Amino acid sequence: MFRAKRPGADDVRGLDRLASTEERIAPRLAEIFTHAAVGLCELDREGRFLLVNDALCSLLGRTAEDLLGLGVADVTHPTDLAPSLRLLESIARDGQIRSIDKRYRRPDGQILWARSTVARLERDGDGDGDGNAASFLVVIVDLTDQRRAEHALVEGEQRARTLIDGIARSTWQTDGAGHVVLDSPSWRAHTGQSFDAWVSDGWLDAVHPDDREYAQRHWREALAARRMVNGEFRIRRATGGYDWMNVRAAPMVDDNGEVLRWMAMNIDISARKSAEAALRASELRLQTLVSGVPQLVWRAIAGGEWTWASPQWERATGQSPRKSLGFGWLEAVHPDDREVTRERWSQASARGALEVEHRLRNASTGNYCWFQTRASPVRLDDGTIVEWLGTSTDVDDLRALQERQRILVAELQHRTRNLLGLVSVISDKALLSSADLSDYRRRFKDRLGALGRVQGLLSRADENDRVMFDRLLREELAAHGIVDSRQVTLHGPGDLALRPQCIQPLAMALHELSTNAVKHGASSHRGGRLEVRWQIETIDHAPWLHIEWRESGVDLADRDGPSSSSGQGRELIERALPYQLEARTRYTLTRDGVICSILVPGSHALAD
Known part of the structure; x- marks a missing residue:
């Protein structure tokens, strides 16, 4: 397998020793060749396989029998075949060991990257001494994992570069x-x-x-x-x-x-940053708007669990934003209204809205005021409710006005019925005491005028303008031409306010007394005098309004049956006032004029 120096013809013993060495080494080299961890093979001068080891068979996915019938062209990727053949030619020519990274084809279609290192072999008697190789020894190292790692590294670097360039x-x-x-x-x-x-x-x-x-x-x-x-x-x-x-x-x-x-x-x-600045500006505008509205604004999630409350909530209820979160806001609701509030929240999702009226504690007074609470859901595109936006509006004054309106309507209906009844009574009495139709007309018109003045005072009382007794008396006297002069003396407190329900009966009584004074009494005589006094007296530990009407300088002896001795006026004083106001009255005719005393309980006459 390896080329060695030839012994001389005269050195027979040296040749015998060399043959003995080759015999001992050859089996060992064959064993190493067969079981080497890298692929090994011997190629002839045409590139056909002469000898292959187990590792090469495993790399190329073929048996030794298959490979020994094939050549380099049969296992090399077409793109790498020409460089591979040129490499063999160069090595055959100059004997230099060279390497090439190339792709091998497996029968299953897989491509294998490997580094092939090629050396020229010459056997005794096979070489021609001109650099032509007898065969080639090829060492093949699998580069698949290395190539895959290099490819992954390059691909990762490209992805990183693309990502970095993109951001x-x-x-x-x-x-x-x-x-x-x-x-x-x-x-x-x-x-x-x-x-x-x-x-x-x-x-x-x-x-x-x-x-x-x-x-x-x-x-x-x-x-x-x-x-x-x-x-x-x-x-x-x-x-x-x-x-x-x-x-x-x-x-x-x-x-x-x-x-x-x-x-x-x-x-x-x-x-x-621009979006964040715009968002902050938008939130600031919203907060400014929310802070400026009179309603208490808040946000909540399902079931009424609050997540935010506006500053108005703390100012109105005294409850801090932190304490109002979750269900803490219910502490500001009147205990009697909490159950209905929870019930409305349990129905809110199904109804698509929340609406409830309940009382909230007022931080400044400690009292409870009525509020109307409403909320609408914030939904995603699929209809899912993500939160609720709500307001609580102070309707305490509105409810008070509505209650007052209800009372006023009932009072108006009551007064209308009473007024119509009173007009009917006035008409009947005037008719009975009149000499003829002209006299009836005068009497009826006169009493209706008094009634009209009373109604005017009552209407002002309904507008929170309190009616004083002093004012009621002076208006009635002025309507009859009785002025505050040397003939008339008025004496009493000017700040004595009357209850609305006693104004009409007292006004009608004063009207009858004034009418009598003009027709038959002090105002009809040159020397006549009228004195009216009023004051608060305590009777049985309770306040009473005492009115005393005293006429003098009137000679009633020469009069033929003065009308004040009987008739509607006296009947009103002696019978109507005790009935309507539980008053105590006394009406006396003296030779010098009329003396009338009226005592009205403070509970009926005096305003709070």
């Missing part, structure tokens, strides 16, 4: 100390810096002045800690202005943990 505005690197030493065309294209301006720490000049101190400190802290850099600051554009960048850098270390260099990239986040 990074620029890439750059520094030495282990963090100083820029290599050029970065992408950095300089973005910033417009020259190479001399950007090397070492010159890159800081491209950072916005307001961000420069932060960027430098962030970079130095990362260098000292040998940790990844992840910062956000503004970097100047070559065209002017600044872009927000997310600057990321990672250290590359050797086997001893020493930092060799820093690899960095700049990711443009200007769009994100």
Whole structure:
């Protein structure tokens, strides 16, 4: 197998020793050849297999019998066949050992990368001494795993480069100390810096002045800690202005943990920063709007679990935003209204809305006020409810107005019925006491006028304008032409407010007394005098309104049956007032004039 020097013709013993050595080595070499871990084969001068080992058969997926009937052309990839044949020719010519990385074909169609190292063999008597090979020894090492790893590495690098190019505005690197030493065309294209301006720490000049101190400190802290850099600051554009960048850098270390260099990239986040600024501005506008509305605004998830409450909630209820979260807001709801509130929340999802009226505690007074609470769901495209947006509106005044309206309507109906009844009574009484139709008309009109004045006072009382007795008396006297002069004396407190229900009976009584005074009493005589006094007296430990009407200077002896001695006016005083107001009355006719005393319980006459 191996070429050796031929012994001389005269050295027979040396030839015998050589033959004996070859006989001993040959079996051993054959054993090594057969069981070697790499593929081994011998090719003839035409490239046909003469000898193959087990490893080569395994690599090529063929048996030794199959290969010994084939040549290099039968197992080589077509693209690599010509270079393989030229390699054999070169080795046959000059005897130099050469290698080639090539692809082999297996019967199952698989392609195998291998490195083939070829040496020329010459046997005794086979070589012609002119460099022509008797055969070739080929050592074949499988490169499939190595090629696959190299391909994966290249592919990974390509993917990484594609990814970086897709997200990074620029890439750059520094030495282990963090100083820029290599050029970065992408950095300089973005910033417009020259190479001399950007090397070492010159890159800081491209950072916005307001961000420069932060960027430098962030970079130095990362260098000292040998940790990844992840910062956000503004970097100047070559065209002017600044872009927000997310600057990321990672250290590359050797086997001893020493930092060799820093690899960095700049990711443009200007769009994100603009969106964040717009979002903050939008949220600020919304918060300003929410803070300005009178309603209490809140957000919740399913079942009424609050996630946020507006400042108005805390001002109205005194409950902090933290305490209102979850179901804490229910503590501000009146205990009697909590159950109905929970029930409405349990029905909200099915109904698609929440609406409930309940009472909330007022922080300033400690009382409970009525609120109308409404909420609408926020849904995804598929209809799923993600949260609820709600408001609570103060309707306490509205409910009070509605209740007052209800009372007023009932009172109006009651008064209307009473007024119609009173008009009917006035008409009947006037008819009975009238001499003729003209007299009836005068009497009826006179009493209706008094009734109208009373209704005017009552309407003002309904508008929260309290009616004082002093005012009621003076208006009635003025309506009859009785002025406050030397003939008339009025004496009593000016701030004595009357209850609305007693105004009409008292006004009608004063009307009858004034009418009598004008027709038959003090105001009908030149020397007549009228004195009216009123005051609060305590009777049986309770307040009473005492009104005294006293006329003097009237000679009733010459009168033929004055009308005030009987009839509607006196009947109203002596019978109607006790019935309507539980009053105590006394009506006396003296030779000097009329004396009338009216005592009305404070519970019926005096406003609170």
